[in-house]
Amino acid sequence: MAEHTRPAGVQSVGRALDIIELIDQAGGEMALVEISAASGLPMPTIHRLVRTLVDRNYLRQLPDRRYALGARLIxxxxxxxxxxxxxxxxxxxxxxxxxxxxxxxxxxxxxxxxxxxxxxxxxxxxxxxxxxxxxxxxxxxxxxxxxxxxxxxxxxxxxxxxxxxxxxxxxxxxxxxxxxxxxxxxxxxxxxxxxxxxxxxxxxxxxxxxxxxxxxxxxxxxxxxxxxxxxxxxxxxxxxxxxxxxxxxxx
Incomplete structure (x- = not known):
């Protein structure tokens, strides 16, 4: 997701929100590699952001290791x-x-x-x-x-x-x-x-x-x-x- 299309702000917050929006647009669940491809961000960055979102219950990890929207969003x-x-x-x-x-x-x-x-x-x-x-x-x-x-x-x-x-x-x-x-x-x-x-x-x-x-x-x-x-x-x-x-x- 191109950074220049976003207004100025805290980069990590923007990226975390981008991930939530991408998963929502994909039907509610995605794999890490799919998130990386769709966002244009490297895997280490994706992994760090996703881990934080999981810890806060904004995302949850499924048994097949894909990630879905979490209960905190409800x-x-x-x-x-x-x-x-x-x-x-x-x-x-x-x-x-x-x-x-x-x-x-x-x-x-x-x-x-x-x-x-x-x-x-x-x-x-x-x-x-x-x-x-x-x-x-x-x-x-x-x-x-x-x-x-x-x-x-x-x-x-x-x-x-x-x-x-x-x-x-x-x-x-x-x-x-x-x-x-x-x-x-x-x-x-x-x-x-x-x-x-x-x-x-x-x-x-x-x-x-x-x-x-x-x-x-x-x-x-x-x-x-x-x-x-x-x-x-x-x-x-x-x-x-x-x-x-x-x-x-x-x-």
Missing amino acids: PLGNAALDAFGSRSSSLLAEVVRRIGESANLAALDGDMLVYVGQAPAPRAMRMFTQLGQHVHPHCRAAGKALLAQLDDEQVRGILTRGGMPALTPATITDPDTFVDQLASVRAEGVAHEVGEMEEGVTCLALPVLGATSNLAVSISGPASRMTETLQQHAIPVLREAAEEIAVQLAG
């Missing part, structure tokens, strides 16, 4: 997502004002989807999402929007590890069918869910592109109100919100 990531969810509440509230249905902000946490922000619709019949709840991503629009940002091999790994339980008769439970649907999500830039998580509920989601936290913004409501006309109106509103969230993250 509470830090959750705290960061909680804080950002609070900061994004005004953006989600604006989505609700313009569309009239509940808005959510979600992220991938390992193989599961977690909701980190929500603004409920001002209606008697509305969708509620429990913040911090970890759910399967395959039957939710936000999960599809996020999984579509990964390659098919990574998606199949998540589906294999987490499973694809059927929550309704409409839930997709076949990995091949799901991967095929993600191709459409990538082409359209929008993910749909029609009665797959709960019968009679329709959801729409867009990814927060360019964000390092892998977020998606979504709306959900009763199918009777989530008409095609409303969804077409909602897409540019969600896209605008996603762009503003990405700007917040970059700042």
Whole structure:
């Protein structure tokens, strides 16, 4: 990783963070030689930095001597997502004002989807999402929007590890069918869910592109109100919100 592309700072800290980011981008685990090749750093330097990160539980060594992201990152990531969810509440509230249905902000946490922000619709019949709840991503629009940002091999790994339980008769439970649907999500830039998580509920989601936290913004409501006309109106509103969230993250 070229040093001149980074702003001035403490070199060893920057290199340690580079290693964590490289392992994350590689799917969560790498061998020392792979880290060295990807970073451009010599093996002795890599070994010293990795040893420090393992000692602090930011990385862990696997039985096959590869290195994976460590447990210390989980509470830090959750705290960061909680804080950002609070900061994004005004953006989600604006989505609700313009569309009239509940808005959510979600992220991938390992193989599961977690909701980190929500603004409920001002209606008697509305969708509620429990913040911090970890759910399967395959039957939710936000999960599809996020999984579509990964390659098919990574998606199949998540589906294999987490499973694809059927929550309704409409839930997709076949990995091949799901991967095929993600191709459409990538082409359209929008993910749909029609009665797959709960019968009679329709959801729409867009990814927060360019964000390092892998977020998606979504709306959900009763199918009777989530008409095609409303969804077409909602897409540019969600896209605008996603762009503003990405700007917040970059700042």
